[in-house]
Amino acid sequence: MRLIIVDGLDAVGKDTHAKLIYKRYKNRGEKVIIRSHPTTDNFFGRKAKKALTGEGKIDKLLASIYYMLDVLRSVKKYYKPDNPGTLIMVRYLIGTAYLPERLAKNGYKFFENFVPTSDYMFFLDALPEELVKRVEMREQKEIFETHEELVKVRKKALILVKNWNIIDTSHSIEDTFTKIENILDKLDKQI
Numbered sequence: 001m002r003l004i005i006v007d008g009l010d011a012v013g014k015d016t017h018a019k020l021i022y023k024r025y026k027n028r029g030e031k032v033i034i035r036s037h038p039t040t041d042n043f044f045g046r047k048a049k050k051a052l053t054g055e056g057k058i059d060k061l062l063a064s065i066y067y068m069l070d071v072l073r074s075v076k077k078y079y080k081p082d083n084p085g086t087l088i089m090v091r092y093l094i095g096t097a098y099l100p101e102r103l104a105k106n107g108y109k110f111f112e113n114f115v116p117t118s119d120y121m122f123f124l125d126a127l128p129e130e131l132v133k134r135v136e137m138r139e140q141k142e143i144f145e146t147h148e149e150l151v152k153v154r155k156k157a158l159i160l161v162k163n164w165n166i167i168d169t170s171h172s173i174e175d176t177f178t179k180i181e182n183i184l185d186k187l188d189k190q191i
Helices: 014-026 043-052 057-078 093-098 101-112 128-135 147-160 173-190
Strands: 002-008 032-036 086-090 121-125 165-168
Touching: 002 014, 002 093, 014 032, 014 086, 014 121, 014 173, 032 057, 043 057, 057 086, 057 093, 057 101, 093 101, 093 147, 101 147, 121 147, 121 173, 128 147, 165 173
Parallel strands: 002 086, 002 121, 032 086, 121 165
Antiparallel strands: none
């Protein structure tokens, strides 16, 4: 099973690009599953979504914990290494960057031991100023979608993803996806 991770900060384009990756492999006739966290099909995902619209420090912590439990549930249910096809996980390990700074790095290392990783790990990146503009177009903001939070989380995330494929999404969707596809083409040739 090809495991593709699409991660990044809020409003960076994770779901948009995950759907384009989905179409790429689906159009080739492959079986493709996409899981975007937090999900609404289980207790942990619903609790994470609810906490994301909260206001206090406890909501931030609960959102991160429930989110990680939602990811672990998806891995257990959908990741079958011997099965053909592609599993795309949106919002995966970088949820640990939303934890307080003293916990983020250790949380990442801890969960990295429990979830599968691959060469197909993409961290979509953009400057917080750009992300705030995108968030302002939304009806409802989440707890981490302020400039201050985006700056803090991005700083932690960029330390965690040093071995990932880092893609700048400040350009058009088409240009960004071309960069992603070039990496996918190289990786696909290796399997």
